[in-house]
Amino acid sequence: MNVVVQIFFFFLGSVVGSFLNVCIYRLPREKSIVHPPSACPGCGKPIRFYDNIPLISYILLKGRCRECGTKISIRYPIVEFLTGLLFLLLYRQFELTFESLVFILFVSLLIAISFIDLEFRIIPDILSIGGVILGFLLSIARPFFHRVEPRFGILDSLIGIAIGGGILFAIAWIYQLITKREGMGGGDIKLLGMIGAFCGIKGVIFSLISASFIGSIVGIPLMLAKGRDTKYAIPFGPFLSLGAVIFVFKGDILINAFINIVSR
Ligand SMILES: [Zn+2]
Numbered sequence: 001m002n003v004v005v006q007i008f009f010f011f012l013g014s015v016v017g018s019f020l021n022v023c024i025y026r027l028p029r030e031k032s033i034v035h036p037p038s039a040c041p042g043c044g045k046p047i048r049f050y051d052n053i054p055l056i057s058y059i060l061l062k063g064r065c066r067e068c069g070t071k072i073s074i075r076y077p078i079v080e081f082l083t084g085l086l087f088l089l090l091y092r093q094f095e096l097t098f099e100s101l102v103f104i105l106f107v108s109l110l111i112a113i114s115f116i117d118l119e120f121r122i123i124p125d126i127l128s129i130g131g132v133i134l135g136f137l138l139s140i141a142r143p144f145f146h147r148v149e150p151r152f153g154i155l156d157s158l159i160g161i162a163i164g165g166g167i168l169f170a171i172a173w174i175y176q177l178i179t180k181r182e183g184m185g186g187g188d189i190k191l192l193g194m195i196g197a198f199c200g201i202k203g204v205i206f207s208l209i210s211a212s213f214i215g216s217i218v219g220i221p222l223m224l225a226k227g228r229d230t231k232y233a234i235p236f237g238p239f240l241s242l243g244a245v246i247f248v249f250k251g252d253i254l255i256n257a258f259i260n261i262v263s264r
Contacts, residue, residue, distance in 0.1 A: 020079055024116050027116060040065040040068065055080050058072060090107070102138050106131075106199075106244075113128065113131075117187070128187065131194035132190070133197075139153060139157035139198075142154075157200060159200065160193075163196055164194070164197075164204040168189050168208075191240055192240060199244060203247045206255065210246055219234050
């Protein structure tokens, strides 16, 4: 596998990550993501292009604004690195195929959604519902690209949206009706609809189960340490996103392994 192309994919990912940082900062604040250019939240001075190089600028500036010394959030290099790493791994698994492009768009949406949900406890509709539409449109386009057998067809996408968005919405509604408490948020359900649009019904179920599993492992110690109220303080979106990313890379292998164990 070509090392130069791998480096290119990591670099491309970190540049996209830099743009995702802008979305993460601006979308929940209802600001435009294209205008004005990035500025320091401390002093308001525009960030120069040579101070806006993914990862490298953060290291060179030691995480502070060149003008006023305001600390730059560690989220910036984390998102840039994470996006770079995922792009690199996608290329290593899917190479230069249409699937790579589909999943590049998918993980970019998941990263923006996760970090917004972590910070603001919301998932903007423009990302989740936008993702449902994008995922469905890509499923229509998939059959035109024959380099690899498409993993998911139009029907997969449609059923995924219906299961992710519809049936889970019904479960959440019934749960709320019986317990008078909100179980899963509306944002999470739209996110599951988006996961369904990209990954089909298998992806929805896999993401939901693994998110619940990982969420419990992380959440229960947190709840014990900080008291019951933490249940509502931990957003579910990042766990669903993590489940979806695991599905993209290892879903088939893990599902087959699980079926093997159960059917013994
Ligand atoms: Zn500044």
